[in-house]
Amino acid sequence: xxxxxxxxxxxxxxxxxxxxxxxxxxxxxxxxxxxxxxxxxxxxxxxxxxxxxxxxxxxxxxxxxxxxxxxxxxxxxxxxxxxxxxxxxxxxxxxxxxxxxxxxxx
Numbered sequence: 001x002x003x004x005x006x007x008x009x010x011x012x013x014x015x016x017x018x019x020x021x022x023x024x025x026x027x028x029x030x031x032x033x034x035x036x037x038x039x040x041x042x043x044x045x046x047x048x049x050x051x052x053x054x055x056x057x058x059x060x061x062x063x064x065x066x067x068x069x070x071x072x073x074x075x076x077x078x079x080x081x082x083x084x085x086x087x088x089x090x091x092x093x094x095x096x097x098x099x100x101x102x103x104x105x106x
Contacts, residue, residue: 003094010090017083024080039082040075 020037027035043051058067074082 006094013087017080021080042079
C-alpha cells in the first residue's frame with residue numbers, strides 16, 4: 001500500500017516536472033531567449049507566505065550553514081529539475097528490496 005502510494009506521488013511529480021519543462025520551453029520560444037523558472041520563483045508564486053516562513057524558521061532554528069549554502073542553492077534549481085529529482089526519489093523509495101540470494105531464511 002505504501003509502495004503504490006509512493007509510486008503514485010512519484011509519477012505525479014514526474015508529470016508535473018514535465019509540465020514545468022514544457023512551460024519553460026514555451027516561454028523561452030516566445031521570448032527567443034532562455035527562460036527557466038527556479039524553485040524560489042515557483043514557490044513565491046504558489047505560496048509566498050509559506051516560503052517566507054520557511055526561510056525564517058530555517059534561519060532561526062537550524063544551523064547557520066543550512067540556510068545560506070544549502071537551502072539557497074536548492075531554491076536556485078530549475079523547477080522541473082527539482083520536481084523530477086523528488087519524483088525519482090519517491091520511485092527509489094517505492095522499489096522492492098533486493099532478494100537475499102544465498103542466505104538462509106531461518
